[in-house]
Each structure stands twice: as C-alpha cells, then as structure tokens.
Amino acid sequence: MSPSRVTYAPVGFGDYHWTVTDEDGRPWFATVSDLEHKEHCGQGAVAALKGLRQAMDTALTLRERDGLRFVVAPVAAADGGAVLPLDARYALTVFPHVPGRAGEFGQRLSEAERDQVLALLAELHGRTPPETTPPATAEPPGLHGIHEALAASEGPWPGGPFAEPARQLLREHEATLRARLAEFEALVARVRGRGAPLVVTHGEPHPGNLIQGEEGYLLVDWDTVGLALPERDLSLISADPAALARYTELTGRTPDPDALALYRLRWSLLDVAEFVEWFRGEHQRSEDTESAWKSFTGTLDHLAGRTDA
Template sequence: MSPSRVTYAPVGFGDYHWTVTDDDGRPWFATVSDLEHKEHCGQGAVAALKGLRQAMDTALTLRERDGLRFVVAPVAAADGGPVLPLDDRYALTVFPHVPGRAGEFGQRLSEAERDQVLDLLAELHGRTPPETTPPAAVEPPGLDGVLAALDESEGPWSGGPFAEPARKLLREHEATLRERLAAFETLVARVRGRGAPLVVTHGEPHPGNLILGDEGHLLVDWDTVGLALPERDLALLSDDPAALTRYTELTGRTPDPDALALYRLRWSLLDVAEFVEWFRGEHQRTEDTESAWKGFTDTLEHLATASG
C-alpha cells in the first residue's frame, strides 16, 4: 500500500490515529501505539509490543479462522504480522476503513441495541480461544501506585498544573478509595473461588468501540482482548443480570452478580490508577489533561456514591 493522502484523526484516547487513502483510492485506518503507555498489553515497551502482537493475532484469527465478521481486525504487514514496530517505543497497526456510524463512550444503548451486542458477545465467548489469546489480569495495573499516592498525599505534588488539585482530591476521597480497594479484593477472592471457566473476551465492548454498519454492529479496538470470565464484557453493558437475559437465552449461562460487580469496580479503579499516575507525573494543561481531570473527578464521585 502506498499512501496518497494521510489525515490525522483525533479520535479515541491513548493511541494516535490517521485515515489513509492509498493510490487506488482505498481508505484505511492507521493506529500508532505508544508502547511505554500501554500497560494493559504489558509493562514496558518490550512486553507491550509482545502483548499487542498477541492481541492483534487473536483478532485476526477470530475473523479469519472463526468467521466472526463483526471483528474489525488489522491487515498483515510485509513481514506477515499485524503489528509493525516503528522504533523502540512506537508501533503501527493498519485496519480496513469501516463505513458506518461510530458510537460514543458513555452513550446509553437501547434495550434492542444492548441485545444486539449481547448476540455478538455470546458468539465470541462460545469460540475456542486462539492460542495467541493473552490472559486478562483481574487486578488492574497501577493499584500499587494508588496506594503509594494515598500514603504520600500529605506532601505537595509538583508534576504539573493538576498535581496539587489531584493530591487534595485523592486525600478527600481516601476513606472511600481504601474501602473500595478492600471490597475489590473480597470480590476477587469470592469469584476466583467459584472456578468458573474462562472465555475469549473483548475487554471493552462499550459504545465507543462499536460501529453500526449495514450488517449490524462491529467491534473495534481489540488490543484489550484476553482470556477472562464472560462478565468482563457483560459488566460494561449492565450490572443487573435481569438486563442480560438475552445472553442467558443464547448461552445457557446466567451472569454471576459478584463477577459483574467485580468488573464494574475494576473499571473504576483502573481509571483512578491511570489518572493518579498521570497527575503525579510531569504534565501540562492540554485538552487531554482537561478531559482526564473531569474523568478523575467523575470517577471518584461515582465510587463515593456506590460506596454510600
């Protein structure tokens, strides 16, 4: 593929994206990942590159071997792999451009739309996991950093304009955070003790990773794919098993309320960990940090409300 036009696409949060048109007029979607900040794929650039390759190989297998047409998988590079390292820190992945209406994170799905996504998840969870499917850790990365930040919340933070406000906000919510961290550990022990089988999960099947095309919903952003309990995916649609009856009808499996609660709480704690790392480190006031600050305050308020 030789690009004739490249346009930056300010979408998503974390990676960098461009729309690319080749010499034949075909559109593509290119993503550059910062491997130093892709902890869900691995700690550090080397491990993250390996994890990203496993994830993209898994997506390719699900689409090509299993025929899951809703999986938006990357195309292979010249070396046959789906991920091309650009240097020691950045890696490139190229996807077919998918026409359709993209969803937005936080968007509320109708009951019919939710059931359509449950149809996809039931099909995904029923497949034999590809050999490349990485395990999805239950404990979110960065929790040690949250505990360290709580222990060091008395002194000033000086990484940037949001450092001190973040320290004060974290200190204000310290009791809530410690209580929710303890609740998370209790849920982990309870759910693990039940020994439920693991399946291949997408990891983040929220509306922001959905595209509605001519043949129904498609799922993008497979870098979070991993072996886990089905509730890892289901919890992002609802924490109420009664709202997930379509999944039970298709699979014969009733979602575990404790596992749903576990993954809902995990999502919030992961956000807190990422925001704490961001605001304790060197940063500037940008659109991204403004957005992150709102996410940080909203997440802590949500945890306080849920705890109450």
C-alpha cells in the same frame, strides 16, 4: 500499500490515528501506539509490543479462522504479522476503513441495541480462544499506583497544575478508596473460588468501540482482548443480570452478580490509577488534562456513591 493521502484523525484516547488513501483509492485506518503508555498490553515497551502482537493476532484469528465478521481486525504486513515496530517506542497497525455510524463512550443503548451487542458477545465467548489470546487477570498491576499515591499524599506533588488539586482530592477520598480497594480484593477471592470457566473477551465492548454497519454492529479496538470471565465484557453492558437475559437465552449461562460487580469496580479503580499517575507526573494544562480532571472527579464521586455508573 503506497499511501497517496494521509490525514490525521483526532479520535479515541491513547493511540494516534490517521486515515490513509492508497494509490488505488482504497481507504485504510492506521494506528500508531506509544508502547511506553500501553500498560494493559504490558509493562514497558518490550512487553507492551509482545502483548499488542498477541492481541492483534488474536483478532485476526477470530475473524479469519472463526469467521467472526464483526471483528474489525488489522491487516497482516508482508512478514505475516499485524504489528510493525517503528522504533523502540512506537508501533504501527493498519486496519481496513470501516463505513458506518460510530458510537460514543457513555452512550445509552436501547433494549434492542443492547440485545444485539449481547448476541455478538455470546458468539465471541462461545469460540475456542486462539492460542495467542493473552490472559486478562482480575488483579491488574495498575492498582498499585493508588496505594502508592495514598502513601505519598501528605507531601506536595509538583508535577503540574493539577498535581496539588489531585493530591488534595485523593486525601479527601482516602477512606472511600481504601474501602473500595478492600471490597475489590474480597470480590476477587469470592469469584475466583467459584472456578468459572474463562472465555475470550474483548475487554471494552462499550458503545465507543461499536460501529453500526449495514449488517449490524462491528467491534473495534481489540488491543484489550484477553482470556477472562464473560462478565469482563458483560459488566460494561449492565450490572443487572436481568438486563442480560438475552445473553442467558443464547448461552445458557446466567451472569454472576459478584463477577459483574468485580469488573465494574475494577474499571473505576483503574481509571483512578491512570489519572493519579498522569497528575503526579509532568503535565501541562490542556484540553486533554482538563477532560481528565473532569473524569477523575466524576470517578471518585461515583466510587463514593454520589453518582450513578
């Protein structure tokens, strides 16, 4: 592919994206990942590159081997791989440009829309996981950041304009955070003890990763794909097993309320860990940090029970 036009696309969060038109007029979507800040794929650039390759290879297999047409998988490079390292820190992945209406994170789905997504997840979870599917552990290393930040909350944080407000806010919510961390550990032990089978999961099937195409929903952003309990995906649709009845109808499996609670709590705690790391580090006041601060305070309020999920 030889690009004739490249346009930066300010979408998503974390990676960098461009729309690309090749010399034959075909559109593509190019993503450059910062491997130093892709912890869900691996700690550090080398491990993150390996994890990103596993994830993209898994998406390719699900689409090509299993025929899951809703999987928006990358295109393979000349060497057969889906991820091309640009240097020691950045890597490129190219996807077909997908026409359709993109959803938004936090968007409410109607009952009919929710059931469409549940049917999609039932089909995904029923597939034999590709050999490249990385494990998605219930206990992520990122949670250590909360413990470290709480231990360092007495002294000043000099990272930038949100550092001290973040430290003070964390101290105000210390009791809540410690209680929710203990709750998370108890849920992990309880759910793990039941020995439920693991399936291939997307990881973040929220409306922001859905595109409404001509033939139904398409699911993008497969860098979070992993072997886990089905509730890893289902928890982002609803915390109420009754609202997941379509999934039970299609699979014969009733979602575990404890596992749903585990993954919803995990999501919020990881958000806290990410924001704390951001605000403790060097940063400037910007549109991104303003948005992160709003999300940080909202997440802490939710964990304290002052807002709905």
